[in-house]
Amino acid sequence: xxxxxxxxxxxxVATAIETGVVSVSEVVDSVLDRIATRDPVLNAYTTVFDxxxxxxxxxxxxxxxxGQYRGPLHGVPLSIKDLVDVAGAPTTCASRASDSSMxxxxxxxVAHLRHAGAIVIGKCNLHEFAFGTTxxxxxxxxxxxPLDQTRSPGGSSSGSAVSVSTGMAFGSVGTDTGxxxxxxxxxxxxxxxxxxxxxxxxxGVVPLAPSLDHVGPLTRCVADARLLFETMRDGSxxxxxxxxxxxxxLGCPRPFFLERLDDEIRASFEQALSRLQSAGWTIGDTxxxxxxxxxxxxxxxxxxxxxxxxxxxxxxxxNRYTDGVRLRLELGRYVMGEDYARAQHGRNLLSHAIDATLxxxxxxxxxxxxxxxxxxxxxxxxxxxxxxPLRNVMLRLTQLFNATGHPAVSLPCGLTTSGLPCGLQLIGxxxxxxxxxxxxxxxxxxxSEG
Amino acid sequence: xxxxxxxxxxxxxxxxDRRGLPALKPLLTALADxxxxxxxxxxxxxxLGSPSTSDDPESTQPRDEPR
Numbered sequence: 237x238x239x240x241x242x243x244x245x246x247x248x249v250a251t252a253i254e255t256g257v258v259s260v261s262e263v264v265d266s267v268l269d270r271i272a273t274r275d276p277v278l279n280a281y282t283t284v285f286d287x288x289x290x291x292x293x294x295x296x297x298x299x300x301x302x303g304q305y306r307g308p309l310h311g312v313p314l315s316i317k318d319l320v321d322v323a324g325a326p327t328t329c330a331s332r333a334s335d336s337s338m339x340x341x342x343x344x345x346v347a348h349l350r351h352a353g354a355i356v357i358g359k360c361n362l363h364e365f366a367f368g369t370t371x372x373x374x375x376x377x378x379x380x381x382p383l384d385q386t387r388s389p390g391g392s393s394s395g396s397a398v399s400v401s402t403g404m405a406f407g408s409v410g411t412d413t414g415x416x417x418x419x420x421x422x423x424x425x426x427x428x429x430x431x432x433x434x435x436x437x438x439x440g441v442v443p444l445a446p447s448l449d450h451v452g453p454l455t456r457c458v459a460d461a462r463l464l465f466e467t468m469r470d471g472s473x474x475x476x477x478x479x480x481x482x483x484x485x486l487g488c489p490r491p492f493f494l495e496r497l498d499d500e501i502r503a504s505f506e507q508a509l510s511r512l513q514s515a516g517w518t519i520g521d522t523x524x525x526x527x528x529x530x531x532x533x534x535x536x537x538x539x540x541x542x543x544x545x546x547x548x549x550x551x552x553x554x555n556r557y558t559d560g561v562r563l564r565l566e567l568g569r570y571v572m573g574e575d576y577a578r579a580q581h582g583r584n585l586l587s588h589a590i591d592a593t594l595x596x597x598x599x600x601x602x603x604x605x606x607x608x609x610x611x612x613x614x615x616x617x618x619x620x621x622x623x624x625p626l627r628n629v630m631l632r633l634t635q636l637f638n639a640t641g642h643p644a645v646s647l648p649c650g651l652t653t654s655g656l657p658c659g660l661q662l663i664g665x666x667x668x669x670x671x672x673x674x675x676x677x678x679x680x681x682x683x684s685e686g
Numbered sequence: 687x688x689x690x691x692x693x694x695x696x697x698x699x700x701x702x703d704r705r706g707l708p709a710l711k712p713l714l715t716a717l718a719d720x721x722x723x724x725x726x727x728x729x730x731x732x733x734l735g736s737p738s739t740s741d742d743p744e745s746t747q748p749r750d751e752p753r
Contacts, residue, residue, distance in 0.1 A: 566707060
């Protein structure tokens with residue numbers, strides 16, 4: 237049986253490259269062929285670096301031939317969200333309002349990946365300036381869900397998720413200010429990691445709300461997420477993470493987080509919990525104090541900071557933003573300073589509440605998205621007779637952990653009856669992202685059985 | 687501008703009209719609702735992470751939200 241290289245996880249293709257089973261050039265060609273086939277419809281990429289990728293592949297093959305293998309990212313094609321600087325290419329932010337000047341240098345996270353041997357295959361479409369959950373508002377047009385092209389793949393890292401889920405990249409660098417890595421990962425059946433706040437540098441990344449912005453990977457498995465996370469963090473993937481024992485105990489914060497879920501998402505999540513319990517995990521019911529205030533706390537934080545970030549753009553070129561993004565940015569100009577301070581107070585209390593809840597568990601477990609991938613142009617969603625704006629629903633289970641900085645990872649946990657992916661989210665203690673990945677890897681092994 | 691949400695909302699809507707952004711008005715209404723919840727938040731009597739008795743659970747979810 238022929239191996240379709242572009243669909244393999246990184247650790248598998250890395251072994252094949254190292255042992256000479258496949259050349260880097262063959263791997264890059266496999267990915268470029270897939271882009272040529274799928275991307276004209278899915279619109280995941282804003283730019284594809286086909287010439288430089290082939291050139292770098294030749295160089296990578298020559299290095300291997302001379303015994304200079306650089307490690308598990310040697311010759312592995314990755315995609316980069318077009319909010320993140322790649323030297324010599326414009327950072328468009330999927331917007332006409334961006335200055336789109338050529339980046340002089342790679343963002344620090346990208347530089348670490350390149351140093352480890354990765355090949356940047358292209359830059360990915362996104363919701364304009366990362367200020368949206370669907371990927372629909374983009375200068376380049378919407379990115380479409382690969383399993384149902386009438387649906388959104390989630391956002392804002394929409395192109396990143398689609399590139400990885402379809403074999404157009406082995407992994408992607410995304411950003412997450414309210415859920416923008418985890419939401420499209422859940423909607424597309426991927427692993428998406430938002431590390432602890434500040435662990436991966438945001439240098440060379442266009443900000444949205446600086447106290448909420450995170451950089452992280454979207455991948456096909458937890459092992460690949462760990463590889464990209466460790467490399468982006470400090471340029472090393474030497475497996476030097478602390479070894480904290482896993483207790484196999486998860487806390488499920490049912491109040492607020494499980495109150496409003498699509499029926500199929502709820503069924504998939506409960507089935508995942510049952511499978512984990514059958515495999516020996518303890519699942520305890522718990523609660524995050526004050527969690528019901530998280531939407532209003534996060535709203536005041538993100539609106540204020542995003543308006544400050546875009547103050548000049550709103551003044552000098554307001555008509556270059558898409559209508560929806562411009563209106564939300566303008567809205568932030570009306571938040572009063574005293575309310576931003578109140579939100580900061582709430583944020584501190586919520587952070588401590590999560591710390592306290594985590595004390596008895598390896599991680600908290602909850603769904604990532606309350607609904608499956610939404611149809612394009614959806615504005616409101618009815619869950620259990622309550623109609624809410626789509627944006628509120630999409631952010632409900634993810635945004636709190638941007639405000640508190642706790643690491644969070646989304647794993648695939650089954651499909652709806654129509655074949656759309658569901659996501660399970662694990663939340664870990666701050667500055668223990670590798671422990672969270674240990675937990676995630678064990679859960680992944682259980683959930684991917686059968 | 688006064689700082690009570692109702693007064694703030696009235697002034698903000700007038701400002702949106704003056705700036706030629708009438709589409710902003712429903713978002714301002716949603717923001718005012720969220721600001722009321724934030725200002726009235728009870729951060730002490732909330733043992734189970736559920737809304738306290740003085741809060742309307744529906745009102746804790748702003749009607750419109752970015753990202």
